[in-house]
Amino acid sequence: MIFAKSHIDLHNIRNNVERVKKLSDNIVGVGPLGIGLDGLLTWIPGAGELYSLGAGGLIVWDAVRARAAPMIVVQIIAIIVIDTVSGALPGAGKIVDVLFTGHKWSADMLTKHMDDTIYFEGARKDMQGSQEYRELLSRIQAGKEKRRVVFLG
Template identity: 40%
Template structure:
């Protein structure tokens, strides 16, 4: 696998933002938004294909960003509920229209990306050079950071 950079992580964040907006916030009225997921849920097969495809893309991006198992589980829960409701004719479609599953899953991944200190090195060389302690100090000094990921491991 090619070595990742912070730029790659930023591209993942932007890609997730695009799916979030396209799926659940193309049209926003106050706190309520609608997107392709809400519109296509009323079209048999096409709506399910879109929902599953977008969910798969979000989970792939989570894997690429090395999301924690907890974040992935949260995303799977949101996306599974979104997919299951859309698969039920009429009542399920109505629920799916107002349930922003893709938006919630995308936000969970974006929060994780934002709370991670990304290092373009491998852990072994960082420990050997003494930089690992500096990275840990960065995490301790910034309350929004919760984890450290070496991109070249």
């Protein structure tokens, strides 16, 4: 199963993304600052890059499963690539990798995008006749609602 089919799937995707965010960039936190596996493993040659790509890949996979807009997926990929490449740079790259919380940034971007999306369980043709869909459509057409609508069926 690639795409989410229900609100339960979306809930699980959100939990996965939050887990990766916490492990990557905030296992040990002091106030607004924190360090996670991404920052710690950057000091081991190859391990930091491997972890960064793997964790970032999970966020991208969950973005696709949540049917995020293609531009959001591209932005998440760009952030993960910058995070991974910065950690691979000799010297100052290690410090940048500790300070640049790319996984947190990507995860927050995805969860905000999911919050701004209205998900309907079922196919478009099944939902078009519902009162809830007609009311939402009228709010969108009136300019009162600017959210994305995604059908999970």
